[in-house]
Amino acid sequence: KAGVTQTPRYLIKTRGQQVTLSCSPISGHRSVSWYQQTPGQGLQFLFEYFSETQRNKGNFPGRFSGRQFSNSRSEMNVSTLELGDSALYLCASSTGTKNTEAFFGQGTRLTVV
């Protein structure tokens, strides 16, 4: 059974640019959540999509957005990149039901210069 796949693994972008990250969940999972991990703030929740709808949202500015497709694949977009956006971006896949376990992809390491 394939795991959670995130692409690309590494990205280097310049301040002001935008970036799109992709996540393919485990087959049969309908929920995809996105997290940002930095040394100072740890793992922070960005948003969750379930059946193409954003169901939960964290406390991040509107520059961070996402979407989910009918095949449950999800993309996350960050516009007008800032140096502080440099982080490991992780997506987690789950069935989306109560008391469900979440499984993480390998992550995308974004560096903003």
Added chain:
Amino acid sequence: QKEVEQNSGPLSVPEGAIASLNCTYSDRGSQSFFWYRQYSGKSPELIMSIYSNGDKEDGRFTAQLNKASQYVSLLIRDSQPSDSATYLCAVTVQGAQKLVFGQGTRLTINP
């Protein structure tokens, strides 16, 4: 007060001993509790989930939950050097599919 608190460590344990990791949470309505292991430069890996009060054992790992005290712990028996990693406690917020993580405890197993 942080929603999920862990001692950041580092926690140093001799090989073969029991490693004990602790976590407290503030939301009394929290329903699901998880322990993830994260090796340096890697993504978090789920090692235990627990939903009701008491102990849950899986191999060398035992998770303990006490909702009255808002406390979750992870015991690792017969610790191995390969257990050296950062252990993250995560809790789901009531009514939401959202994991709230502690800062993680860095565990080192000394041969």
